[in-house]
Amino acid sequence: GAVVSQHPSRVICKSGTSVKIECRSLDFQATTMFWYRQFPKQSLMLMATSNEGSKATYEQGVEKDKFLINHASLTLSTLTVTSAHPEDSSFYICRMEPRGRNTEAFFGQGTRLTVV
Amino acid sequence: GEDVEQSLFLSVREGDSSVINCTYTDSSSTYLYWYKQEPGAGLQLLTYIFSNMDMKQDQRLTVLLNKKDKHLSLRIADTQTGDSAIYFCAYHGSGNTGKLIFGQGTTLQVKP
Numbered sequence: 001g002a003v004v005s006q007h008p009s010r011v012i013c014k015s016g017t018s019v020k021i022e023c024r025s026l027d028f029q030a031t032t033m034f035w036y037r038q039f040p041k042q043s044l045m046l047m048a049t050s051n052e053g054s055k056a057t058y059e060q061g062v063e064k065d066k067f068l069i070n071h072a073s074l075t076l077s078t079l080t081v082t083s084a085h086p087e088d089s090s091f092y093i094c095r096m097e098p099r100g101r102n103t104e105a106f107f108g109q110g111t112r113l114t115v116v
Numbered sequence: 117g118e119d120v121e122q123s124l125f126l127s128v129r130e131g132d133s134s135v136i137n138c139t140y141t142d143s144s145s146t147y148l149y150w151y152k153q154e155p156g157a158g159l160q161l162l163t164y165i166f167s168n169m170d171m172k173q174d175q176r177l178t179v180l181l182n183k184k185d186k187h188l189s190l191r192i193a194d195t196q197t198g199d200s201a202i203y204f205c206a207y208h209g210s211g212n213t214g215k216l217i218f219g220q221g222t223t224l225q226v227k228p
Contacts, residue, residue, distance in 0.1 A: 006158065034215070043120075043204065043218045044159075093158050095216075105149075105216065107158040 003027060004096050006108025013084055013115055021079045021111045023094035028106075029074040030096035035067070038091040038110075050077065074099075084115040120205060120219035127225040134192040136222045138205035143167075143186055145207035150179065150190045153202045153221070162190070162203075192224075200226045 003026040013019050023033070031052045036044040048064075050056035050071040058064045066088075068080040077096070081088055094108040119141045128134045140148075146167050151159040165172045165179045165188075172179045178191040188205050202221040 004158075041221075041223075043220045044216075046215060049215060095159075105161060107151075107160070109158040110156070112156065 004094065004106045004108045006094055006111060008111055009109060010112045011114070013113070015085055015115055016083055018080055018082045019084055019113060021081075021092055021094075021113075023077045023079075023096065023108045025075045025096045025098075025106070028096075028098040030077075031074065031099045032097040033069075033071055033077040034095040034097070034105075035069060035077075035079050036093045036095065038093060040091075044093065047079075081113065084113070086115045089113055089115045120207070120217055122203075122205060122219035122222045124220060125223045125225070127227065128195050129227050130195060130197055132195055134190075134195045134199070134224055134226075136190045136192075136203050136205075136224065138188040138190075138219050140186050140188065140205070140207055140217075140219075142207070142217070143183060147208065148179075148181060148188050149206045149216070150177075150188075151204045151206060151218075153204065155201075159204065195224075195226050197226045197228060200224055 006023045033050050035047045037047050038044050046059050047062045048056045048058045048069050056069040070078045091110050093110045095105050121139045147164050149164040150162045152162050153159050163174050163177050165181050170181050176193045180189045202223050204218050204221045206216045206218045
């Protein structure tokens, strides 16, 4: 089946530094990519959506200058948390949607970010 | 608006059936989904149901959809300890866009 590889799985960084999280689809082309954030014992909160050939669309309340999304290719998307603060500590998950198959949504394994 | 409600916790004994319930507000989504999340991991699509169906069975999983009441349920037969996880229902928001709206998740605890 389709696989999405997300890494790193865990990262600890110092306040003020930037962290890049990468999601890669291994055997399909993803025309749409989604980034979610999940707080402990809570649901997934959509942060942004990026479609092929266009800039990411951010959800209300999500700072686009802080959470930089680069839809580099049809198989790669990155989320960079810039100038990280402890309140950015969370579980970040990407989701990639194959071309023409929007009933299927493949999630990465998630990245646990801890900002100290 | 778009909202999904789930009960937060369910505890069952191994071998029993588990039923996880979900109610939603927006009925325009063509598909509704159930995802499983194991500790520290991403989400795994378990099953989905087309909105004009009222039941779908897939091995130990049975999905029931009551579109009139906007109620979705997931029944797991012969629940095993490996089924312990958080289960999320989800649907496409805002008229079938790719954006998925998730419930809060139901933590299923299976006792031996």
